[in-house]
Amino acid sequence: MLRRSVMRSLLVAAALAASFAVWASPPSMIKIGTLYAGSGKFSQASTRQYDGLKYWAKEINAKGGVYVKAFDKKIPVKLVAYNDQSSTTLAASLYNRLITQDRVNLLVADYGSVLTSVAIPLARVHKVLLFDETGTSGKFFEPKDKNRYIVLTGLPTSSEWPKVLADFMQHVGIKKVAILYASNDWSGSQADTLNSTLKSLGVEVTFYESVPDSTSSYSTILRRIAATNPEAVAEFGYSTNDIAFLQNYASSGLHFKMMFVPNPALHFDVVRNAVGDAAIKNVYSYVAPPLIRYNKQVNFGPTLDRFEAAYTKAGGKNIDLSTVAGYNTGLIMGKALAEAPKFTQESLRDSIDTFSGKIFTLDGLFKVNAEGAQIGESLPVGQVLPTKKGLALLPVFPLKNAAAKYVYPQPANP
Amino acid sequence: MLKGWRSTAIVTAITLVTFIVVPKLYDNQFLLFNMMMYMALAQGLNIIYGYTGYLPFGYVGFFGAGAYAGALVIIFLHWMPLIAVLVGGLTAVLFGMVLIPLFRLSGAYFSIASLAASEALYYVVANPHLEKITQGPYGISMPQAYDANAAYWTMLGILALSLVTSGIIRRSRFGLALSAIRENPLSASMSGVNVVQMRSLSWLLSAFIAGLAGATFGWYISVFYPETVFSLTIGVFTIVFILFGGIGTLIGPIIGTLILYGLYNYIGISTPQYFQIAYGLLIVLLVLFLPNGLVSLLKRRGVDVP
Incomplete structure (x- = not known):
């Protein structure tokens, strides 16, 4: 009996040590999973949003990577992206793949509410924080759901x-x-x-x-x-x-x-x-x-003028709202990694609350409520x-x- | 005769065991779920199209009806999801009964009319004035019911049901009657087949399977919009899968779904830029060289395809 309880204690200790090791040892890269619509009715906005996110990843890697407070070091980011062709069924399968097979560290939704909707239950059940770029449906942020695994980074909810x-x-x-x-x-x-x-x-x-x-x-x-x-x-x-x-x-x-x-x-x-x-x-x-530029208020990341100049110089097309939303999501993810004391999804979510309402990006004031809905921008x-x-x-x-x-x-x- | 039943049982067993074992080796549960869903839908479509020759372009209407009915009883009546799935199937049957007069049409007219009926149902469900009942265009959200594993095993059960039903029909007098209707409804009627009754029964069975699948799909994703579950893509995929594999057989829809849905995911991930052209070429080649589907390759060699 005593031997069994000792064995059990040892097993628990080993498991705890292993789980500690998972977040205690820095990964060689931060994997960010996302989807884009290469065809179909959301393709135009979705590809531009993805371009904005890609540009952020390229820019941050050129600086040696994103600063991760949990490891006190910069780590390069790697985008893992699949084409969902504007199909919700394919999108759901691909979100699942990003979470369960690619095991991405951060999950970013595709453009708009329809393609974001299928990611929400998956992110929630797998306890992965979903960075929602432009899925502005109020249904995603209902207080009764008590879902902590979603944050709307860009526009306010459509209502x-x-x-x-x-x-x-x-x-x-x-x-x-x-x-x-x-x-x-x-x-x-x-x-x-x-x-x-x-x-x-x-x-x-x-x-x-x-x-x-x-x-x-x-x-x-x-x-x-x-x-x-x-x-x-x-x-x-x-x-x-x-x-x-x-x-x-x-x-x-x-x-x-x-x-x-x-x-x-x-x-x-x-x-x-x-x-x-x-x-x-x-x-x-x-x-x-x-179309509106908050150049004077920006206190985090580049101003829109600077971003536009750098983006077009790097070969990007003319920027639009989707491009800004994609880039802005990168900024928010970077800030969350820079503030979270632990490299866990829960810590990332908690860290967002600490800087919510305090940072003003090229997209406007970033402020989310307890449900993760954007309330800073108008x-x-x-x-x-x-x-x-x-x-x-x-x-x-x-x-x-x-x-x-x-x-x-x-x-x-x- | 016994040999035929045995091959049917073997195909069914292998298919089901595959979907029991593969999740332990492969993590993307939703892909497997979708594959089961399309196989069940393809078997359901097989019952009406493969055996009677009536091709409903609007088959997705039953799927959407099931998804909505299942979701609404979960949201408003707080019923268990498993019962909601059954309600989804029965609602699709009800919708199918309303559409029985469509059988006054035939061929392309029937196909188009069923498509119109499906679209009509979609617009009714998405009507903002029905928001209090259907949630209108704002979609369904029922995170409280989300249980991916339970939904997966339920879909496996529906796949089993569809395979067994399709297998039994194929080897039964009912199946023979349906085949007679497919070849010539007038001759079948003259031979004592109750054409209206048999055709309606296969139609409702087909609707029931689609409704069950729709309700389970809604349960699995738990957040969806009318355009998600009434998407014509679902209906088109089902038709293409069954045509590719071979209509009127048990194994044809399974092979069709396995290959085409597998390719759909593989090409869509590896080389998405070539997806449309690769998929289109495959279908053109199929129509040109294998109009009766892949199973016709075996049939030509005298193999009794289950």
């Missing part, structure tokens, strides 16, 4: 996005608003927030309807919206929806005092090239980095206005962030 927009509508005295949205999580949650916020501000929502994601003709819907006499129209959808909507609006002969669509903030050139200057001029949208309202270099989406509200005076009522385009 937060239109709050400044509602303030702007109230600021210019709009009393009647029509809201149209595509039936997906991202668009629906924005529409829902705008609808409830406007109602609480005493603004009448004259039209509130959804259309399928695949909608490509809005002519009839625009007539129905016009029949409700709104002063402002907000359309929420993917870029294909926004493009079709703006094209149909331009050819409809209708005129509203304010027209808002979200995607110029994310893919300004794509939307502009598709609809033409005449159709996008004076349209309102959100403004996010790189999206100002912008308007497509003429500049010396041609049309540009400029921040116009809140006024303290404004780079131009808004034009309201929006003039009718020729």
